[in-house]
Amino acid sequence: xxxxxxxxxxxxxxxxxxxxxxxxxxxxxxxxxxxxxxxxxxxxxxxxxxxxxxxxxxxxxxxxxxxxxxxxxxxxxxxxxxxxxxxxxxxxxxxxxxxxxxxxxxxxxxxxxxxxxxxx
Amino acid sequence: xxxxxxxxxxxxxxxxxxxxxxxxxxxxxxxxxxxxxxxxxxxxxxxxxxxxxxxxxxxxxxxxxxxxxxxxxxxxxxxxxxxxxxxxxxxxxxxxxxxxxxxxxxxxxxxxxxxxxxxxxxxxxxxxxxxxxxxxxxxxxxxxxxxxxxxxxxxxxxxxxxxxxx
Numbered sequence: 001x002x003x004x005x006x007x008x009x010x011x012x013x014x015x016x017x018x019x020x021x022x023x024x025x026x027x028x029x030x031x032x033x034x035x036x037x038x039x040x041x042x043x044x045x046x047x048x049x050x051x052x053x054x055x056x057x058x059x060x061x062x063x064x065x066x067x068x069x070x071x072x073x074x075x076x077x078x079x080x081x082x083x084x085x086x087x088x089x090x091x092x093x094x095x096x097x098x099x100x101x102x103x104x105x106x107x108x109x110x111x112x113x114x115x116x117x118x119x120x
Numbered sequence: 121x122x123x124x125x126x127x128x129x130x131x132x133x134x135x136x137x138x139x140x141x142x143x144x145x146x147x148x149x150x151x152x153x154x155x156x157x158x159x160x161x162x163x164x165x166x167x168x169x170x171x172x173x174x175x176x177x178x179x180x181x182x183x184x185x186x187x188x189x190x191x192x193x194x195x196x197x198x199x200x201x202x203x204x205x206x207x208x209x210x211x212x213x214x215x216x217x218x219x220x221x222x223x224x225x226x227x228x229x230x231x232x233x234x235x236x237x238x239x240x241x242x243x244x245x246x247x248x249x250x251x252x253x254x255x256x257x258x259x260x261x262x263x264x265x266x267x268x269x270x271x272x273x274x275x276x277x278x279x280x281x282x283x284x285x286x
Contacts, residue, residue: 019188019230023198031213111212
């Protein structure tokens with residue numbers, strides 16, 4: 001008898017349980033994505049990156065990433081303008097075909113999508 | 121409390137309120153009280169429905185709690201993004217959008233599973249309640265000495281009669 005009362009009580013408790021509600025969306029400005037990324041190098045040790053951005057007034061800095069392997073994208077540095085020079089992570093060994101990516105960080109600290117490119 | 125007891129006594133005949141052994145049986149196992157009173161078909165219906173709805177209730181509760189866990193994880197992650205932004209940290213727009221979309225999807229899933237869980241809960245509770253009311257108001261089966269299976273001759277041939285009791 002007591003067992004059934006416990007079971008019924010648990011069922012009543014379960015009936016009262018409700019899940020949480022969806023949080024309101026975080027109100028941020030959609031960050032502009034860098035585009036037309038150009039990667040230039042002469043020695044495959046130092047790479048010059050340049051790109052374009054639609055609304056630079058929203059951007060405080062850019063992040064530079066390098067792809068070390070198909071699954072690892074490593075933050076390699078930052079830039080304040082739309083061009084910068086970076087040293088290869090494999091220096092002093094020259095490596096061709098390195099993939100570099102750039103994102104923009106807005107004044108609200110929201111990072112844009114990445115734009116990637118590689119040196120020929 | 122006294123008025124509740126008076127109201128219950130007024131609502132049901134004294135005979136129906138008498139707590140007999142069949143009622144206790146149905147309280148423990150739905151349908152067993154009906155079986156004791158000789159109503160085997162009804163006993164099978166109550167017992168089977170209680171087992172099915174009870175099993176469905178347990179399964180749907182497990183699935184619902186699983187969905188709630190996933191939803192809570194997404195809510196916590198999204199709240200953490202807001203805290204990171206408030207603290208001056210950087211959050212990716214991809215992470216924000218993917219987490220929000222996943223949180224909405226998980227909330228919809230939890231809503232659907234809650235509806236299933238509540239459906240089984242109502243079915244189980246209703247079966248239990250009807251089973252108890254039925255065992256209270258039903259009288260023990262009294263055979264009327266009528267043959268349950270009979271064969272009689274009619275002008276066009278033979279008539280086979282099968283009698284069912286519920």
